[in-house]
Amino acid sequence: MRTKVGQGIGLVLILLWCLFPVAWIFSLSFKSVEEAAAGSPQFLPKDPTLDTYREVLANDDFQRALINSFGISLIATTLSVILATLAAYAIARLDFTGKRVVLSIALAIAMFPVVSLVGPLFDQWRVLGLFDTWPGLIIPYMSFTLPLAIWTLSAFFREIPWEMEQAAQVDGATAWQAFRKVIVPLAAPGVFTAAILTFFFAWNDFVFGISLTSTTDARPVPAQLAFFVGPDQFNAPTSTLAAASMMVTVPIIIIVLLFQRKIVAGLTSGAVKG
Amino acid sequence: MAAIEMKNIVKQYGDGFAAVNDVSIDVADGEFVILVGPSGCGKSTLLRMIVGLEDITSGDMIIGGERVNDIAPRDRDLAMVFQNYALYPHLTVYENIAFPLRLAKNFSESEIDEKVRTASATLELDEHLDRKPGNLSGGQRQRVAMGRAIVRDAKAFLFDEPLSNLDAKLRGQMRTEISRLQRRLGITTVYVTHDQTEAMTLGDRVAVLRRGVMEQLATPRELYENPVNLFVAGFIGSPPMNFLPATVEGDMVELPFGRVKIPAEKAARAKGRGLLIAGIRPEHFEDASVMDRATVAEGSTFRAHVDVTEWLGDQQYAYIPFEAPPEVQAQLTQLERDLDGESIRTQLVVSLDSASRVPEGEEIELYVNAAKMHLFDPSTGDNLTVTSPREETSAHSSSTSSSSSGASVAR
Structure with a gap:
């Protein structure tokens, strides 16, 4: 009983700690520009308005950025997950020389500070003509998310009993069919976990987005937010930014909720004897 | 259906260890042969060489008159029941049984349905067809694994200690069931076990292995009454x-x-x-x-x-x-x-x-x-x-x- 009460209090504290800023932004997004800029803040908007949302949606640059962000993130996620699945499968199942090297290098890349690469990439991308293009962002997103995806997925693949695959082969499946029809569905929780992590990274990235783009051709939403301007230089566009932030956060929340259903723990239970 | 001939089969690992050493067994068409021996005697390795999951170092594996040493498992047309059943947990019982048929690609949807229902009726799985393997009991899972084997008309059945995960009572029942099924279908069967009761009761002939070497291949009665060695x-x-x-x-x-x-x-x-x-x-x-x-x-x-x-x-x-x-x-x-x-x-x-x-x-x-x-x-x-x-x-x-x-x- 006492532990239950303690748990409840702890839970409430954590939720407050995590969600209060979000709630603040949410309320802020319904305040008019003037109210948000006023000196005395209060939690609830005095005069709730949807003007901020209208303004953000009517902004052409924001629309372009939203398309860029979705496109780039989805492509980077898809490619990264496909590559990571294949690589992780090879690492989990095959015995080849240099396996440890591949894994260690992957880990080293994941540890590399992102900012230290921005300068060199900027130069390279200008020369290669990748600056301010979708591929120019997709490539770095992929290279930074692949290591984590590979590590996650190879752990999942190792959990799947060998017999599953052998049974499929005896049943008449080619190696590819066994992989696609048996292994991948069984590793689905791992695949979705990897997909979410990759999508988060790409969607939330600011450093690459601001450094490797110059126009709305490829600029993603987090970078575009920096270009919002208020009605004049003394009034910061706080509430408009809050509205835009809400609109950027909502898709992520929806995607997580969708994928979360797929991440059913213990999907492999019942494969072998219980 | 086909005869399986093993001629001087050897399995040697990289370190020189011979898991199976010069074993020759002729399994006649429709015969039920048991491979039995204590753990580590190479019986499972031998079975896996028949089905193609393990490479053969030397010797000839001949199934239905064809040398299959270099043929992939999927082209050998054999059905196998694994020790841990290896059911596909993401598929229903119906889809598990239908899996080999769907892969074969030469059956229409109605043919598949007919074959799956025949197999499930044989094994009394009708009421479980829509369930996932995870929700089944050990005996039911075992039957699904058998269903997946009998649904296609494979050349032979291979069993790798199929009853070792069941409790004693169920094991006895399933043993009789396997025997009855094999007699009815008249299909060539190779069955690996370490349990001598299974070996004696199921097999037409029993091969006793020790450390990769076949000690004796004879009928159960002959083994019991005239063992060739200690x-x-x-x-x-x-x-x-x-x-x-x-x-x-x-x-x-x-x-x-x-x-x-x-x-x-x-x-x-x-x-x-x-x-x-x-x-x-x-x-x-x-x-x-x-x-x-x-x-x-x-x-x-x-x-x-x-x-x-x-x-x-x-x-x-x-x-x-x-x-x-x-x-x-x-x-x-x-x-x-x-x-x-x-x-x-x-x-x-x-x-x-x-x-x-x-x-x-x-x-x-x-x-x-x-x-x-x-x-x-x-x-x-x-x-x-x-x-x-x-x-x-x-x-x-x-x-x-x-x-x-x-x-x-x-x-």
Whole structure:
């Protein structure tokens, strides 16, 4: 009983700690520009308005950025997950020389500070003509998310009993069919976990987005937010930014909720004897 | 359906260890052959070489007249039931059974449906078709694995210890079920087990393996009555055959408990070999007090000190410890190790009529049917008294009539 009460209090504290800023932004997004800029803040908007949302949606640059962000993130996620699945499968199942090297290098890349690469990439991308293009962002997103995806997925693949695959082969499946029809569905929780992590990274990235783009051709939403301007230089566009932030956060929340259903723990239970 | 021929099959690993060494077995079309042996004897490896999951180092694997050494598992057209069933957890029972058919690509949807329903009816899985394997009991999963095997008309069935994960009662039921199914479908079957009850009851023929080498390939009856060496003799039978130090003089055998008379023919084969190991099955002993005088007088009796008894209702076992000389002791310890066992002391296990009231810790008079005794060479382990099948049959019928209340009744 006492532990239950303690748990409840702890839970409430954590939720407050995590969600209060979000709630603040949410309320802020319904305040008019003037109210948000006023000196005395209060939690609830005095005069709730949807003007901020209208303004953000009517902004052409924001629309372009939203398309860029979705496109780039989805492509980077898809490619990264496909590559990571294949690589992780090879690492989990095959015995080849240099396996440890591949894994260690992957880990080293994941540890590399992102900012230290921005300068060199900027130069390279200008020369290669990748600056301010979708591929120019997709490539770095992929290279930074692949290591984590590979590590996650190879752990999942190792959990799947060998017999599953052998049974499929005896049943008449080619190696590819066994992989696609048996292994991948069984590793689905791992695949979705990897997909979410990759999508988060790409969607939330600011450093690459601001450094490797110059126009709305490829600029993603987090970078575009920096270009919002208020009605004049003394009034910061706080509430408009809050509205835009809400609109950027909502898709992520929806995607997580969708994928979360797929991440059913213990999907492999019942494969072998219980 | 097809015959499976294994010719001098060898499986050698990179470090030179031979998991299977020069094994040749002919499995006739429709025959049920068991591969049996203690763990690590190479029986599963051999099965996996038949199905193609394990490469063959040398030798020929011929299925249905075709050499399949270099053919992928999926093209060998064999059905296998794995020890842990290897069901696809993301598919329903129906889809699990239909899986091989969908892969084959030459069945229409209605054909698949018909075949799956036939298989599920055979195995009484109809009510579970829409469930996932995770929600099934062990026995049901086992049946789904069988369903996946029988749904396609494969050339042969391969079973890799399919019952080892079930509890004792279910194991008995499934054993009968597998036997019935195999007889009905008349399909060539190779079945791996370490359980000798399964081996004896299911197989048309049984191959006993030890450390990659095939020791004997024979019918269950032949294995039991005429084991070619100590290993087979000790492996087949429960409780196992008793091994005693013995020396032969004329047609008398000197055992730790006394001298018994054996048939002249057996004595002749073991003549002049010094110290031997005598093998006598527990049921060839009997409590002399519960037998009629005439039968006892024909055979040999001796007095022994009973240590512990176990009464099981239909029969009872009595344990009689004895000291073995070091030469024999070494061989017996090695044998015990080969059989995955760990015996602390050398003891005689005798199976007595359940009516016999043997007091523990007392001396009783035991009858032994010495005609059934085997004599083994302690250095090679070979059975010196093994008879050809024809001789064996006549010896069997005569002994049954002579010891009416003895061995054969106690069984």
